[in-house]
Amino acid sequence: MQRHHLRHTSFREQVLLMFLENPKIALSQSNIESSLEAFDRITLYRTMKSFVSAGVLHKAIDGGEELKYALCHEDCNPSQHNDDHPHFLCQKCGSTYCLDDVHIPSFQLPDNYKLLDIQLAISGICDRCNVHLTCNL
Amino acid sequence: MQRHHLRHTSFREQVLLMFLENPKIALSQSNIESSLEAFDRITLYRTMKSFVSAGVLHKAIDGGEELKYALCHEDCNPSQHNDDHPHFLCQKCGSTYCLDDVHIPSFQLPDNYKLLDIQLAISGICDRCNVHLTCNL
DNA sequence: TTATATTTGCAACACAATTGCATTTAATTG
DNA sequence: CAATTAAATGCAATTGTGTTGCAAATATAA
Ligand SMILES: [Mn+2]
Ligand SMILES: [Mn+2]
Ligand SMILES: [Zn+2]
Ligand SMILES: [Zn+2]
Numbered sequence: 355m356q357r358h359h360l361r362h363t364s365f366r367e368q369v370l371l372m373f374l375e376n377p378k379i380a381l382s383q384s385n386i387e388s389s390l391e392a393f394d395r396i397t398l399y400r401t402m403k404s405f406v407s408a409g410v411l412h413k414a415i416d417g418g419e420e421l422k423y424a425l426c427h428e429d430c431n432p433s434q435h436n437d438d439h440p441h442f443l444c445q446k447c448g449s450t451y452c453l454d455d456v457h458i459p460s461f462q463l464p465d466n467y468k469l470l471d472i473q474l475a476i477s478g479i480c481d482r483c484n485v486h487l488t489c490n491l
Numbered sequence: 492m493q494r495h496h497l498r499h500t501s502f503r504e505q506v507l508l509m510f511l512e513n514p515k516i517a518l519s520q521s522n523i524e525s526s527l528e529a530f531d532r533i534t535l536y537r538t539m540k541s542f543v544s545a546g547v548l549h550k551a552i553d554g555g556e557e558l559k560y561a562l563c564h565e566d567c568n569p570s571q572h573n574d575d576h577p578h579f580l581c582q583k584c585g586s587t588y589c590l591d592d593v594h595i596p597s598f599q600l601p602d603n604y605k606l607l608d609i610q611l612a613i614s615g616i617c618d619r620c621n622v623h624l625t626c627n628l
Numbered sequence: 629t630t631a632t633a634t635t636t637g638c639a640a641c642a643c644a645a646t647t648g649c650a651t652t653t654a655a656t657t658g
Numbered sequence: 659c660a661a662t663t664a665a666a667t668g669c670a671a672t673t674g675t676g677t678t679g680c681a682a683a684t685a686t687a688a
Contacts, residue, residue, distance in 0.1 A: 466618035
């Protein structure tokens with residue numbers, strides 16, 4: 355599992371399992387803390403940092419208050435991340451989804467601007483919440 | 492100037508003038524502090540907060556470390572902001588630009604996802620830095 | 629099993645964000 | 659213009675997150 359040059363520990367396994375259960379859902383550090391029975395704030399902090407630099411997790415900027423993390427693609431490694439997909443924050447339930455399949459369209463920058471990186475944060479209502487809403491009406 | 496239900500004070504005027512000098516450039520709180528001869532950190536903090544909630548400034552998420560602020564459109568008000576344009580962070584000079592004129596192309600979300608808001612953070616090399624680079628080569 | 633390097637847990641620190649409150653100031657009114 | 663009122667300011671204090679140091683515990687390698 356973590357032949358990303360990371361040692362296997364039970365703590366890291368617990369954390370990683372939370373992400374593997376819902377591969378396309380991003381979790382914040384406080385999300386993770388809520389699901390752990392016992393945890394050390396600093397160890398979790400360093401775990402996330404290790405995972406990100408190892409290419410296991412990537413930071414998911416969703417435009418919300420707190421930073422979230424999500425599973426990387428298979429081909430991510432310590433030297434290069436490859437997670438340039440949009441992230442979707444649901445304003446109802448607060449969940450953040452990795453939209454791997456949504457292609458970021460190209461667009462025209464002003465003259466002499468050179469594009470190197472894009473971060474697309476979308477917010478709205480997710481499919482799950484949308485179904486609930488339409489059922490209640 | 493601030494008939495956004497904000498009182499006119501010399502401090503607020505100083506801050507607002509910095510934004511009016513370069514209407515399309517976003518400034519961080521530390522940027523502003525550098526340009527003020529004397530300031531109170533907390534007052535500046537509250538000034539920014541007032542400006543944002545009054546519809547004078549909007550937060551410009553550029554993917555960089557620090558939060559920046561930029562002038563709102565004319566039609567922004569306390570109840571609704573209307574600043575859904577991309578922001579461009581130059582990796583050379585660190586400047587952040589509001590790309591008012593760049594149209595965000597529409598794209599297809601997964602089924603049952605309802606889009607309410609988009610934040611597009613672009614980074615690269617700005618026109619100013621690009622000109623310098625090409626001159627030196 | 630032993631040796632070595634990494635990880636963990638706890639304390640401590642740095643720093644930005646936030647609040648309380650008395651004082652000052654701006655706008656309003658007579 | 660003077661008095662009144664509500665908002666803004668400045669300073670102290672608090673909170674909370676991010677971060678580091680270090681000794682003890684643990685995972686991997688030999
Ligand atoms: Mn993602
Ligand atoms: Mn802007
Ligand atoms: Zn939802
Ligand atoms: Zn530049």
